[in-house]
Amino acid sequence: QVQLVESGGGLVKPGGSLRLSCAASGFSFSDYYMSWIRQPPGKGLEWVSYISAGSSRYTNYADSVKGRFTISRDTAKNSLHLQMNSLRAEDTAIYYCARDGRGYSSSWYDYWGQGTLVTVSS
């Protein structure tokens, strides 16, 4: 069955960096667009970034993280990553890895991980 397992969250000071990972299994990882979605405490869900399938590796980011976050994928290891730099208090959230349902730059998400908590605080 499809499984997505995030890791790498933790407590970091403002201005610091963190790298999140998502281990994928149970499907052909290279065939699917993948996304990161976050949920700040007490708030709703916010799309963060996506990366396309195959070798094109097209990426896009929410304006709130553009220039600070970088999404990447390692198809040999079936893993998705999010490098987060220049972190701010408002980046505090549970970060979810999700599989895109239709292979397009905007999509529904048919499988999600359980999330990893990122806390940005001094």
Place this chain on the structure above:
Amino acid sequence: EIVMTQSPATLSVSPGERATLSCRAGQSVSTNLAWYQHKPGQAPRLLIYGASTRATGIPARFSGSGSGTEFTLTISSLQSEDFALYYCQQYNNWPPEVTFGGGTKVEIK
């Protein structure tokens, strides 16, 4: 940005009763609308996409309807496992954009 508004914020329902959740888009998204169920500490679960297509393994008591700016998720007979948070999400084709509603909490009456 397309703003998604869900109502009510909280819905109190007795087991076995029908629940009707609403989602409104700030502009037309055609039928590019999904619904998710989310329980604390768990992965969100896709229920509906394309406004009315049930995802794999979703029970028939969940149904979605609507198009344009007004959408509805109906749970025909609430089971104990259905008490959770529900989110709608639009995925506009052009320009490509994804936004979520603020959620509706379905609680036991």
